[in-house]
Amino acid sequence: MRKNKRKKVTLFMDIKKNKAAYLMLVPAALYTFVFGYCTIPYMIIAFQKFNIKKGILHSKWVGLKNFEFFFKSQDAALIIRNTIKLNLLFLFFTMIVAVILATMINEIHSRYFKKIAQSTYLLPYFLSWIIVNYILYGIIGSKYGLLNYIISFFGGTKINFYNEPKYWTIILVVLKVWKELGMNMVIYLATITGFDEELYDAAAVSGATRLQMCTKITIPMLIPTIAMLSIISIGRVFYGDFGMIYALVGDNGVLYHATDVIDTYVFRTLRMIGDPSKAMAISFFQAVMGFLCVWGSNYIARKKIEEGGLF
Amino acid sequence: MKRKLTWGKVLIYFCLTITALICVLPLLLVFIVSFTPESEIVRNGYSFFPKELSIEAYKMLFENGIEVIQCYLNSVFITGIGTILAVIITAMASYALANPFVKYRNQIAMYFFITMIFNGGMVPWYMICKKVGFSENYLALLIPNLIFSPFNLFLVRNYMSTIPMSLMESAKLDGANDLQVAFKIYFPLSKPILSTIGLFYGIAYWNDWWNSIMLVSEPRYYTIQYYLMKLKSELSFMRNLQSSGMVGSGFIPTESLQMATAIITIGPIILLYPFLQRYIVKGLIIGGVKG
Known part of the structure; x- marks a missing residue:
């Protein structure tokens, strides 16, 4: 009976009742509206030959020409392949290294050592890619770089890494792992700390070695976390790490073959070539693929893992 | 109970220490180079062990x-x-x-x-x-x-x-x-x-x-x-x-x-x-x- 009495609260009534609470939402909501929702109508310029004077309503419609232009160019296959390949490599190697380190740290009993190790692993995470570029230059720079110095010390010839795309997939993967492993390790370690001690005690009573406990208890129990972090990454597989690639490679065209990803390509189309419509077409494709990936991976997560869905 | 130091443990400590060094040393290199006289960099490249130190670079940074x-x-x-x-x-x-x-x-x-x-x-x-x-x-x-x-x-x-x-x-x-x-x-x-x-x-x-x-x-x-x-x-x-x-x-x-x-x-x-x-x-x- 009470249920019938309760009137449906409309948004307007709710706002009136909680004026102050809604007022506190305004800055964040406004920001999200301007930089989130307002971007969506602009996406139609992908189907136009956008002219800044005419605006998005009066520019000339060209149908799918911008998409055609992109997919017929030889760049399309390259940058899509690079984006996906690099992201999968980043995901795989960061995960392996972080899981191994987390299990190893878990075996250590000296609190002091644990703390210092953790702090050092996290350090690179807080550096910007620009700084990482300076560090990289110090190591592989062709003239004074440490690595080249070592190579020539042992009688080899110096390598000009900035002219050799073939090394760059490895360089990018190494740097990504270097920068991210600390953060990932912390997440895995937090998960391990939550495991039930009794499992290990029981294993110890049955005579299991530490190594067996790692491979039979710790790692299998980490699988849900591994899966969840992988799902987040796979949802973003179409988004290249612009901040990383552009800071490290910049406008060095020699390396594009190994390093160019969708985001750097869109950036160049927008800022160097100055064609917002073509840039938007590529980015449109990326947004749609990205959306499908997020949705798809979340769907799988919800089906396969308990509490696995992110939303 | 006294914990034994097994070979496995030693290996773990070794790996963890190496990784820690890999995380810190590159940054240390940048730090040391910033204190290395330019002439020495030109001669020997970037090095962890410069023969002498100088604060020339920082002086230049703040003066110019x-x-x-x-x-x-x-x-x-x-x-x-x-x-x-x-x-x-x-x-x-x-x-x-x-x-x-x-x-x-x-x-x-x-x-x-x-x-x-x-x-x-x-x-x-x-x-x-x-x-x-x-x-x-x-x-x-x-x-x-x-x-x-x-x-x-x-x-x-x-x-x-x-x-x-x-x-x-x-x-x-x-x-x-x-x-x-x-x-x-x-x-x-x-x-x-x-x-x-x-x-x-x-x-x-x-x-x-x-x-x-x-x-x-x-x-x-x-x-x-x-x-x-x-x-x-x-x-x-x-x-x-x-x-x-x-x-x-x-x-x-x-x-x-x-x-x-x-x-x-x-x-x-x-x-x-x-x-x-x-x-x-x-x-x-x-x-x-x-x-």
Whole structure:
């Protein structure tokens, strides 16, 4: 009976009742509206030959020409392949290294050592890619770089890494792992700390070695976390790490073959070539693929893992 | 029970130590090079063991580097103001979403969430910034991209949801309004998570060069990160000119000067590092990875 009495609260009534609470939402909501929702109508310029004077309503419609232009160019296959390949490599190697380190740290009993190790692993995470570029230059720079110095010390010839795309997939993967492993390790370690001690005690009573406990208890129990972090990454597989690639490679065209990803390509189309419509077409494709990936991976997560869905 | 030091343990300590060195040594190299005399770098390349040390690079940095100092101050100023505003904006919105009296809180959460997984990307973003007037001014460095992140919103919301509702109810019975409840009760109680997101925002501001590269072109608005980036690309451009015979006439900063500039840019992060790692690790654990 009470249920019938309760009137449906409309948004307007709710706002009136909680004026102050809604007022506190305004800055964040406004920001999200301007930089989130307002971007969506602009996406139609992908189907136009956008002219800044005419605006998005009066520019000339060209149908799918911008998409055609992109997919017929030889760049399309390259940058899509690079984006996906690099992201999968980043995901795989960061995960392996972080899981191994987390299990190893878990075996250590000296609190002091644990703390210092953790702090050092996290350090690179807080550096910007620009700084990482300076560090990289110090190591592989062709003239004074440490690595080249070592190579020539042992009688080899110096390598000009900035002219050799073939090394760059490895360089990018190494740097990504270097920068991210600390953060990932912390997440895995937090998960391990939550495991039930009794499992290990029981294993110890049955005579299991530490190594067996790692491979039979710790790692299998980490699988849900591994899966969840992988799902987040796979949802973003179409988004290249612009901040990383552009800071490290910049406008060095020699390396594009190994390093160019969708985001750097869109950036160049927008800022160097100055064609917002073509840039938007590529980015449109990326947004749609990205959306499908997020949705798809979340769907799988919800089906396969308990509490696995992110939303 | 005394723990035995087995071979396995030794191996683990060895691997962990090596990894720790790999994380720290590259940074140390930059640090040492910034104190190495230029002549020695030219002779021996970058090295961990210079024969002598010099503070020449830092002297040059402070004597001739009006531009660097301007960029540095820009970064300090933007990071300070931006972080404070960002934390306040996020905390206020989180309070509304964690407030059970707000009946539409879940729908509003959805409103924030949708833009996280679908938005127009960089091209419309760029056009909107230009249109709204976030270009060639300090606001361009302060507001777009950095001042609010829905990810942090959900982190704080989750934390605030764990604060017992009875606190809010009794305060409201005593006649407090939402603003008072938020600022006097909820925010002080949420200090750990607010510190965490404060650090996230602070780092994002300090390390940002995206807004600079997209929205400003006058050197007086450069942030220090963008300055460093420009420096590197101009240098490689000049080197190309020189190697192709056309000698660039501009001033070429020495190797140690470049590294000294990098070091002063990392400075604040290293100084704050003890807090950084404590609060971020804590925040990740209390907020849950799911966010």
